[in-house]
Amino acid sequence: MAKLKIFEYPHPILKQKAERVAKVDDDLRGFLDDMLETMYVAEGVGLAAPQVGVSKRIVVIDVSHPDEGEERAPMFLVNPEIVWHSDEQSCQFEGCLSVPEQRAEVNRYVQVRVHYLDYDGKEQEILADGLLAIALQHEIDHLDGILYIDRISRLKRQMLLKKLQKLRQEEEK
Ligand code: NI
Secondary structure, eight states, X not given: OOOOOOOOTTOGGGGSOOBXXXXXXXXXXXXXXXXXXXXXXXXXXXXEXXXXXXXXXXXXXXXXXXXXXXXXXXXXXXXXXXEEEOSOEEEEEEEETTEEXXXXXXXXXXXXXXXXXXXXXXXXXXXXXXXXXXXXXXXXXXXXXXOGGGGSOHHHHHHHHHHHHHHHHHHHO
């Protein structure tokens, strides 16, 4: 397994609509393993392929809490699609590995049903709520070139990007 480079805002690949995957094969599984390792090292709960420079419809997610004694529960989703969502929405804080050390409140559906291909290329469907529902919506957005900061008010986005710029300037020193 290998750790991959994470592309950060405003890299243009993050704005692209990613392409569907034709086949789940060993090459793809190797990439899925690398994505998962990259996500764990970066301490994220989700990672989409465009974030590591690959414009394909692939997502890894793990919302388990190994620090609280839970076993890790990685999910691999190829060509994921939201096929149903609740009417109800909620507003929760989100962050993103491509927008380092920033957070903002984002509106998301409380429940979503997602269709996808798993690690073995088998069709799966999951009904999710809580953090998993948020992570699924956040990561599937990445596949359509949408970042969570695109879903907040312009004023909040400007403030957040200013903080990001400041952080980067400090890191350069
Ligand atoms: Ni993200």
